[in-house]
Amino acid sequence: MPAESLETRDRAANPAHAFRTYDPRLEPIAAKVLAQERLSAEDGLALYKSPDVLAVGWLANHVRERMHGDVTYFNVNRHINPTNVCVAACKLCAFGRKKGDPAGYTMALEEAWTAAASGYSEAVTEFHIVGGLHPDLPLEFFLDVIRGLKERFPKVHIKAFTMVEIAFLARRAKLSVEATLVKLREAGVDSMPGGGAEIFAARVRSIICDHKIDGEEWLETARTAHKLGFKSNATMLYGHIENDEDRVDHLLKLRALQDETGGFQTFIPLAFHPENTPLDHLPVTTGLTDIRQIAVGRLLLDNFPHVKAYWQMMTPKIAQIALRFGADDLDGTVIEEKIYHDAGATTPQGLTRKELCRLITEAGRIPVERDTLYRPVTRSEESFTVAV
Ligand code: V47
Numbered sequence: 272m273p274a275e276s277l278e279t280r281d282r283a284a285n286p287a288h289a290f291r292t293y294d295p296r297l298e299p300i301a302a303k304v305l306a307q308e309r310l311s312a313e314d315g316l317a318l319y320k321s322p323d324v325l326a327v328g329w330l331a332n333h334v335r336e337r338m339h340g341d342v343t344y345f346n347v348n349r350h351i352n353p354t355n356v357c358v359a360a361c362k363l364c365a366f367g368r369k370k371g372d373p374a375g376y377t378m379a380l381e382e383a384w385t386a387a388a389s390g391y392s393e394a395v396t397e398f399h400i401v402g403g404l405h406p407d408l409p410l411e412f413f414l415d416v417i418r419g420l421k422e423r424f425p426k427v428h429i430k431a432f433t434m435v436e437i438a439f440l441a442r443r444a445k446l447s448v449e450a451t452l453v454k455l456r457e458a459g460v461d462s463m464p465g466g467g468a469e470i471f472a473a474r475v476r477s478i479i480c481d482h483k484i485d486g487e488e489w490l491e492t493a494r495t496a497h498k499l500g501f502k503s504n505a506t507m508l509y510g511h512i513e514n515d516e517d518r519v520d521h522l523l524k525l526r527a528l529q530d531e532t533g534g535f536q537t538f539i540p541l542a543f544h545p546e547n548t549p550l551d552h553l554p555v556t557t558g559l560t561d562i563r564q565i566a567v568g569r570l571l572l573d574n575f576p577h578v579k580a581y582w583q584m585m586t587p588k589i590a591q592i593a594l595r596f597g598a599d600d601l602d603g604t605v606i607e608e609k610i611y612h613d614a615g616a617t618t619p620q621g622l623t624r625k626e627l628c629r630l631i632t633e634a635g636r637i638p639v640e641r642d643t644l645y646r647p648v649t650r651s652e653e654s655f656t657v658a659v
Contacts, residue, residue: 286333292326300570304330310571315519318567324559331566331597335578339599343636344577344645345627347655348397348430348603351386353378353416355609357403359435361480363469363508365547365614367403377405380412384419386607387427393624394654397603397643398424400431401466401610410444410451414458421459426655428461428643434492434503435467438484448495456499462643463496465504465539471524472517479511479550486521490528497534502644504579505535509564510543510556518564522571529574536645537577537600540564541584546615558589562596569597577645583608583618587630594634600641601627 290301296317303310310318318327354377357367368375378386387398398420417429432440432455441451469479471486484492496503505525509518529535542556542564569578579600580593590601606621622630624640631638640648642657649656 290326290329290333292321292323294321294323294326297321297323297326297330301326301330304334304570307573309573312519312523315522315567315571316515318570319515319518319563324563324566327563327570328566328596331569332595334569334573335597335599338576341635341637342599342639343594343631343634344600344639344641345624345631346397346603346641346643346648347393347395347624348399348643349387349395349606350399350401350608351383352402352609353383353400353413354402354405354408355613356405358406359404359480359482361483362549363479363511363543364610365544366610370406377408380415380419383416384423387420387424393604393650395424395427395604395606396648396655396657397428397430399464399603399605400429401433401436401464404436404439410440410446410454413440414454417455417458417460429459430462430464430643431455431460433464433467434489434496435483437463437496438488438492448492449499452496452499452501456501460501462501462536463493463503465506465535465537468506468521468525469508470513470517471521472513475511475513475517479508486524490524493534494528494532497528497532502534502536504537504539505575506539506541507564507568508541508543510560511545511550511553518567519571522568526572526574529572533574535575537579538568538572538575539579539581539602540568541581544584544611544614544616548614558592561585561589562593565593566597582622582627582630583611583616586618587622587626591630591634594631594636601630603627 287305300314321327355366355368356370356375441448468489493503507521542561545551545553577600578598579602580590580598581602582590604621608620628638642648646657
């Protein structure tokens with residue numbers, strides 16, 4: 272047998288022999304990853320600083336395949352943003368509008384319920400609902416939005432309100448976060464999206480989102496939600512004024528909370544889009560930064576089941592590549608997206624199931640439609656069934 276073929280067989284049988292890097296700092300990290308040992312903050316920094324992005328990606332892909340094989344998840348969802356009126360005026364955001372701004376909008380209840388049904392013919396399994404911190408809308412308004420949606424679409428999972436919105440609604444209603452979450456659950460909220468986490472470091476937060484809850488309060492709100500049995504996601508906004516130390520700090524804080532609660536499903540790195548924000552002098556992230564972020568997230572967050580390459584934010588082309596760098600999820604059909612498009616995104620508003628499946632298949636992966644809780648979905652023409 273020729274030597275090369277022996278080597279190929281050896282590499283397949285023993286991944287440690289397949290790993291190659293020209294960056295010696297990655298060797299001990301690779302040994303830990305292959306032995307399924309936890310990475311340290313120093314390891315995280317080395318992964319961010321390494322010039323060998325392909326080797327970092329190889330390691331993340333190894334972990335991703337160990338966890339999920341070739342399976343790649345997507346869902347059929349619809350985003351609904353009931354209002355863009357927001358008291359926070361975050362420098363990172365192009366979506367929020369001050370009360371009284373002619374470009375501000377707030378949906379009437381009927382409008383929110385109608386928006387939920389519009390724009391796409393296949394039955395959605397998830398409503399993703401987030402919006403501004405409106406100074407006047409009471410908790411009861413949002414409870415009515417949710418109740419009306421559950422009444423009209425009883426089979427659809429409602430993933431609603433970031434930890435920031437929940438803390439804000441609780442404060443306005445003069446209720447504890449726990450009592451607010453109980454009311455949201457009674458109205459029909461099933462889980463929470465991962466937004467509003469941004470970067471936990473106070474130095475950065477004080478510049479990009481100074482009126483939002485701080486990192487500790489975001490984590491505490493997520494802790495309370497998880498203790499009540501809610502699943503949620505976690506995001507990290509990168510590519511603005513944060514540094515690698517801030518990114519590692521953010522990831523390790525998420526990992527520590529996940530050790531405690533097990534309530535996070537998915538990590539979603541979000542690249543900052545500067546257009547139409549007060550930070551529009553900053554450059555947009557590059558493809559390799561986006562890819563590396565997916566990979567480092569997969570490697571440091573060893574206790575997160577899923578890493579999502581949110582195609583709306585990354586573009587479908589980069590998100591597809593991310594499926595070979597640690598990501599196992601593309602998010603969904605979305606249908607109508609406002610937050611990134613207000614900040615200059617040129618991605619489509621939505622993708623069909625067929626388009627998502629094509630991206631996944633052409634990356635050499637196996638598409639699996641999931642519901643929000645990662646249960647496989649099977650479909651007939653008009654409806655769907657969730658495997659439980
Ligand atoms: O919280 C706002 C970010 C988030 C900008 O949980 C910006 O499944 C970049 O959280 N440039 C909302 N990012 C989106 C979000 C999300 C998206 C998809 C799936 C899930 C999920 C969650 O978008 C905000 C903020 O971090 N954001 N403005 C901007 N200019």
